[in-house]
Amino acid sequence: MSKASEHAYRHIRGAILEGILAPGEQLREEHLADSCGVSRTPVREALRRLETEHFVRRTDSQRTFVTDWSMDEIEEAFALRGMLEGHAAARASCRIALGDIERLASHNQSIRRAAESQPINSTIFLEHNREFHAIILQAAGSDRLTALLGTIIEQPIVLRTARRYDRDQVLRSFAEHEELILAFRRHDPDWAEAVMKAHIRRAFHAYRDAFQNALVRDEARQATG
Amino acid sequence: MSKASEHAYRHIRGAILEGILAPGEQLREEHLADSCGVSRTPVREALRRLETEHFVRRTDSQRTFVTDWSMDEIEEAFALRGMLEGHAAARASCRIALGDIERLASHNQSIRRAAESQPINSTIFLEHNREFHAIILQAAGSDRLTALLGTIIEQPIVLRTARRYDRDQVLRSFAEHEELILAFRRHDPDWAEAVMKAHIRRAFHAYRDAFQNALVRDEARQATG
DNA sequence: CGCAACCTTATTGTATACAAATAACGACAG
DNA sequence: CTGTCGTTATTTGTATACAATAAGGTTGCG
Numbered sequence: 001m002s003k004a005s006e007h008a009y010r011h012i013r014g015a016i017l018e019g020i021l022a023p024g025e026q027l028r029e030e031h032l033a034d035s036c037g038v039s040r041t042p043v044r045e046a047l048r049r050l051e052t053e054h055f056v057r058r059t060d061s062q063r064t065f066v067t068d069w070s071m072d073e074i075e076e077a078f079a080l081r082g083m084l085e086g087h088a089a090a091r092a093s094c095r096i097a098l099g100d101i102e103r104l105a106s107h108n109q110s111i112r113r114a115a116e117s118q119p120i121n122s123t124i125f126l127e128h129n130r131e132f133h134a135i136i137l138q139a140a141g142s143d144r145l146t147a148l149l150g151t152i153i154e155q156p157i158v159l160r161t162a163r164r165y166d167r168d169q170v171l172r173s174f175a176e177h178e179e180l181i182l183a184f185r186r187h188d189p190d191w192a193e194a195v196m197k198a199h200i201r202r203a204f205h206a207y208r209d210a211f212q213n214a215l216v217r218d219e220a221r222q223a224t225g
Numbered sequence: 226m227s228k229a230s231e232h233a234y235r236h237i238r239g240a241i242l243e244g245i246l247a248p249g250e251q252l253r254e255e256h257l258a259d260s261c262g263v264s265r266t267p268v269r270e271a272l273r274r275l276e277t278e279h280f281v282r283r284t285d286s287q288r289t290f291v292t293d294w295s296m297d298e299i300e301e302a303f304a305l306r307g308m309l310e311g312h313a314a315a316r317a318s319c320r321i322a323l324g325d326i327e328r329l330a331s332h333n334q335s336i337r338r339a340a341e342s343q344p345i346n347s348t349i350f351l352e353h354n355r356e357f358h359a360i361i362l363q364a365a366g367s368d369r370l371t372a373l374l375g376t377i378i379e380q381p382i383v384l385r386t387a388r389r390y391d392r393d394q395v396l397r398s399f400a401e402h403e404e405l406i407l408a409f410r411r412h413d414p415d416w417a418e419a420v421m422k423a424h425i426r427r428a429f430h431a432y433r434d435a436f437q438n439a440l441v442r443d444e445a446r447q448a449t450g
Numbered sequence: 451c452g453c454a455a456c457c458t459t460a461t462t463g464t465a466t467a468c469a470a471a472t473a474a475c476g477a478c479a480g
Numbered sequence: 481c482t483g484t485c486g487t488t489a490t491t492t493g494t495a496t497a498c499a500a501t502a503a504g505g506t507t508g509c510g
Contacts, residue, residue: 003470004494028461039495041266044462048270052277060464061502076369080312087308146299148373228500230466253491264465269492286472287492 005042023068082200089196090189230267248293308427314421315414319363
């Protein structure tokens with residue numbers, strides 16, 4: 001994808017991730033075109049792409065809105081992600097090279113250090129966590145699976161979850177990653193798959209807890225303010 | 226999606242399914258626009274959509290070609306489809322209404338009749354088979370899963386496989402569907418999932434056998450001709 | 451006061467012209 | 481004869497104007 005449409009894609013996607021474009025907000029092609037400094041044509045292309053990746057959603061009358069997730073939809077997305085990433089881990093366990101296992105270990109050590117820093121460094125955690133999962137996906141050696149997961153992993157949700165992670169939760173991620181690495185060293189697909197599924201499932205509960213806490217805080221703020 | 230781009234989508238998709246546009250063939254936007262009677266703009270939109278559905282593929286230099294599958298890619302697609310449709314069957318088994326089970330049974334009887342007709346009626350088989358799977362997917366009640374499977378089930382492949390099905394294979398599909406129905410009546414997710422996975426896996430082997438036979442025939446034709 | 455048909459305005463869809471990029475081709479050097 | 485460079489032709493990308501459609505607001509009627 002060449003200059004303008006790629007730029008529009010990144011710009012809009014970034015704005016959604018940053019929360020500049022809030023969930024539920026309507027997106028107007030012309031307005032986006034202005035704010036990206038391109039014409040509507042590449043904006044439309046970007047929107048279609050963001051739609052397949054579930055960043056935005058279109059109504060029956062072709063209007064586009066930033067996706068606003070219901071808890072059910074999020075649980076469903078996590079369930080599918082667990083299944084697919086579990087499958088990826090199983091495949092990877094049989095194929096992964098020793099060097100890649102070492103890279104996994106290295107990224108996971110960075111995650112441990114991020115957990116132990118004062119205060120914990122979410123950005124570093126997110127970065128190495130992303131890379132950790134990317135290595136596994138690549139080791140699974142299935143372009144199709146990679147493409148599928150690309151439409152499932154909802155970065156806005158991952159982001160919101162991880163930003164709320166406390167030290168315990170990051171250390172728990174670290175521990176689960178370590179177990180995954182053990183499964184890879186043994187080339188045990190069942191083990192790897194089970195650990196990965198559990199890992200994703202825990203992430204879902206972390207998300208749900210964080211979300212509920214946020215709701216409680218909001219209500220408290222409204223009551224006091 | 227409104228008139229022109231929807232029309233372009235159906236037109237191009239249909240041409241690929243009919244084999245008018247052959248695997249590996251390059252698609253030129255202007256040419257397609259002429260043959261659809263619309264401008265390039267909606268054609269481009271249709272192509273992007275067909276790309277996400279894997280009907281076409283784009284090179285790094287943005288040229289578009291009708292997808293030409295390698296056997297590895299097909300096996301991978303079948304594996305993912307087995308996993309996802311198995312999951313759908315498990316979900317459906319817990320949620321499906323009695324009426325839907327009766328509809329499944331009815332469609333499957335039509336499949337049996339198609340198998341017993343002289344000669345076997347592939348078109349009828351395909352139609353009811355599609356509907357059978359669609360009912361299950363809908364009963365699973367997960368839009369996300371439906372969307373995912375939409376990008377996995379490769380109609381050109383299903384078509385090519387089913388057209389080669391002999392009576393035995395259609396009857397085998399019928400028998401597997403019957404077992405699926407039994408699992409649904411018992412609301413047994415594990416059973417339903419296992420049967421579905423086996424069903425898809427058998428379809429893969431049917432495809433591979435048909436493909437290999439086709440190869441052998443082609444070679445024989447070249448040797449004789 | 452409600453609501454329904456109409457009109458106005460906002461927004462998306464499509465066509466087309468032109469710009470940019472890439473592949474195809476051929477000439478020339480080694 | 482082969483490979484590389486440059487030129488041309490083909491193809492895709494982008495901007496823009498205009499058409500079609502849907503939303504919102506207004507007026508008139510029950």
